[in-house]
Amino acid sequence: MNLKQLRAFSEVVKTGSVSEAARRLHRTQPAVSAVISSLEDELGIALFIRKGMRLKPAPEAQFLLREANEILELW
Amino acid sequence: MNLKQLRAFSEVVKTGSVSEAARRLHRTQPAVSAVISSLEDELGIALFIRKGMRLKPAPEAQFLLREANEILELW
DNA sequence: CGTGCTTACGCCGGCCGTAACTATC
DNA sequence: GATAGTTACGGCCGGCGTAAGCACG
Numbered sequence: 001m002n003l004k005q006l007r008a009f010s011e012v013v014k015t016g017s018v019s020e021a022a023r024r025l026h027r028t029q030p031a032v033s034a035v036i037s038s039l040e041d042e043l044g045i046a047l048f049i050r051k052g053m054r055l056k057p058a059p060e061a062q063f064l065l066r067e068a069n070e071i072l073e074l075w
Numbered sequence: 076m077n078l079k080q081l082r083a084f085s086e087v088v089k090t091g092s093v094s095e096a097a098r099r100l101h102r103t104q105p106a107v108s109a110v111i112s113s114l115e116d117e118l119g120i121a122l123f124i125r126k127g128m129r130l131k132p133a134p135e136a137q138f139l140l141r142e143a144n145e146i147l148e149l150w
Numbered sequence: 151c152g153t154g155c156t157t158a159c160g161c162c163g164g165c166c167g168t169a170a171c172t173a174t175c
Numbered sequence: 176g177a178t179a180g181t182t183a184c185g186g187c188c189g190g191c192g193t194a195a196g197c198a199c200g
Contacts, residue, residue, distance in 0.1 A: 109181090
């Protein structure tokens with residue numbers, strides 16, 4: 001787990017979109033997608049549920065979101 | 076600035092030694108040394124004063140140490 | 151078919167360890 | 176000469192973008 005992952009995760013939740021998060025992070029969509037995947041792999045849980053074409057944060061993602069934002073705030 | 080740098084910085088301060096920090100971080104001495112250098116470069120300040128063979132945190136390092144530990148605690 | 155996410159793939163930069171050098175005791 | 180830190184260097188792995196594939200409306 002590292003900052004890049006937390007930033008990506010936070011942005012995707014905030015915007016509800018990998019594409020939009022990618023724009024804000026100045027990265028391409030696949031790059032952000034991969035970062036999210038790697039985070040899910042590490043944690044061993046799915047952080048998002050595909051809802052049609054959109055991503056909805058999974059319930060388990062809530063606690064991580066709080067921690068992530070807490071850390072990013074300090075940055 | 077990233078987590079690796081903060082971890083390295085924190086360990087070097089804690090132990091007063093790059094070698095010992097390297098052992099704890101499971102890295103070699105040169106690797107840790109380089110991370111510290113990169114952090115100092117980024118910040119544009121010297122974080123340590125060479126006191127004989129030991130490293131003493133520079134006064135300017137104090138504020139960073141507090142922030143670093145705060146962040147690492149959350150991890 | 152347009153929009154969005156993932157998979158595939160090759161390139162390139164950065165990180166790591168080894169080795170050599172410098173300094174302090 | 177032992178111990179600690181830095182500098183030099185080469186190899187390798189990971190992250191990036193491009194492109195192609197897949198799914199939903």
